Amino acid sequence: MTGLPMNQDLPFDEEAAPSRVSTGDLPEPPEIRALVTEVYERYRHEDGGAVADYIPALADASPDLFGIAVVNPWGQSFEIGDIDTRFSIQSVSKPFVFALVCDTLGYEEARVRLGVNSTGFPFNSLMAVELNDQRTMNPLVNAGAIATTSLAPGATADEKWDAIRQRLSAFAGRELTMSDEVYASESATNLRNQGIAHLLKSYERLYFDPDETTDVYTRQCSLEVTVHDLAVMAATLANGGVNPVTGETVIGPGVCRRVLAVMASAGLYELSGDWLYQIGVPGKSGVSGAIVTVAPGKGGLATYSPPLDAAGNSVRGQLATKYLAERLGLNLFASVPAAHPS
Numbered sequence: 001m002t003g004l005p006m007n008q009d010l011p012f013d014e015e016a017a018p019s020r021v022s023t024g025d026l027p028e029p030p031e032i033r034a035l036v037t038e039v040y041e042r043y044r045h046e047d048g049g050a051v052a053d054y055i056p057a058l059a060d061a062s063p064d065l066f067g068i069a070v071v072n073p074w075g076q077s078f079e080i081g082d083i084d085t086r087f088s089i090q091s092v093s094k095p096f097v098f099a100l101v102c103d104t105l106g107y108e109e110a111r112v113r114l115g116v117n118s119t120g121f122p123f124n125s126l127m128a129v130e131l132n133d134q135r136t137m138n139p140l141v142n143a144g145a146i147a148t149t150s151l152a153p154g155a156t157a158d159e160k161w162d163a164i165r166q167r168l169s170a171f172a173g174r175e176l177t178m179s180d181e182v183y184a185s186e187s188a189t190n191l192r193n194q195g196i197a198h199l200l201k202s203y204e205r206l207y208f209d210p211d212e213t214t215d216v217y218t219r220q221c222s223l224e225v226t227v228h229d230l231a232v233m234a235a236t237l238a239n240g241g242v243n244p245v246t247g248e249t250v251i252g253p254g255v256c257r258r259v260l261a262v263m264a265s266a267g268l269y270e271l272s273g274d275w276l277y278q279i280g281v282p283g284k285s286g287v288s289g290a291i292v293t294v295a296p297g298k299g300g301l302a303t304y305s306p307p308l309d310a311a312g313n314s315v316r317g318q319l320a321t322k323y324l325a326e327r328l329g330l331n332l333f334a335s336v337p338a339a340h341p342s
């Protein structure tokens with residue numbers, strides 16, 4: 001089945017529709033500040049999980065590192081812990097590169113070429129490619145993410161890399177650069193990603209040279225960020241695509257909501273359903289230990305703590321996000337019975 005029956009043509013132009021959001025506001029700043037401190041103290045000594053070591057350069061990260069940042073739609077940030085530590089962005093880059101590609105091709109074309117369903121397989125699965133006729137199931141696991149990178153604007157690998165680095169920098173509100181150490185380490189060990197790229201090429205589901213695409217993808221994963229950068233990036237997706245710190249329009253609101261939809265269905269590897277069930281907001285995690293969470297209209301949240309669970313999601317990050325999502329009122333599915341107007 002290769003058909004994509006859903007959503008062929010929406011009956012209204014939502015880019016032109018009045019901008020209403022389905023959610024309210026975050027609590028007042030003092031309450032956010034208090035909650036960020038509370039959650040940090042609550043989980044800083046949690047010691048479950050293991051630091052990723054399949055990319056040798058990641059294995060050196062201290063398991064004690066823990067940082068939390070919340071950025072609201074006015075660009076105010078509330079942060080605690082290891083907020084200045086730089087780490088490679090890894091898979092957290094994927095939704096932002098998908099946003100760039102949606103902006104380049106249109107989000108419908110991106111859906112047709114890349115898919116937007118969850119795979120049910122680990123992030124670097126070749127089985128997922130073999131078993132699904134569509135080959136790439138979504139842009140947030142490696143097959144779809146590598147295909148997404150292949151669609152970045154530009155005729156050469158350098159042009160694609162420039163476009164990705166510039167757009168992710170606009171999301172972060174500062175010039176991002178690559179960690180040469182992580183890039184070298186991952187390039188020396190990424191045979192599996194090279195295999196995925198070649199397999200996709202054989203199915204005509206990769207749109208650029210496989211080796212060059214894998215190289216650009218590896219660069220993208222090696223971009224260095226802080227937990228503050230990631231919270232600003234998340235807050236940009238929460239704010240209709242306008243960076244709340246710089247005021248720059250990074251992406252349109254129609255692209256923004258599609259990116260969030262894909263994050264909701266596939267952002268936490270094969271535990272994405274559990275995440276949505278328990279936390280109720282779009283998120284994306286990466287193997288260096290970061291998780292970004294986006295509460296549309298309310299703000300962005302990022303956590304950084306390297307020890308991961310078996311699926312590759314930060315243990316402290318999940319606990320802290322769950323706690324904050326509840327206390328800040330982020331769950332998109334939450335409602336309470338209305339008082340009847342008598």
Ligand code: GLU
Nearest residue numbers: 090091123221286287288
């Ligand atoms: N660069 C990593 C890889 O492709 C990213 C994995 C991740 O963060 O999920 O293996």
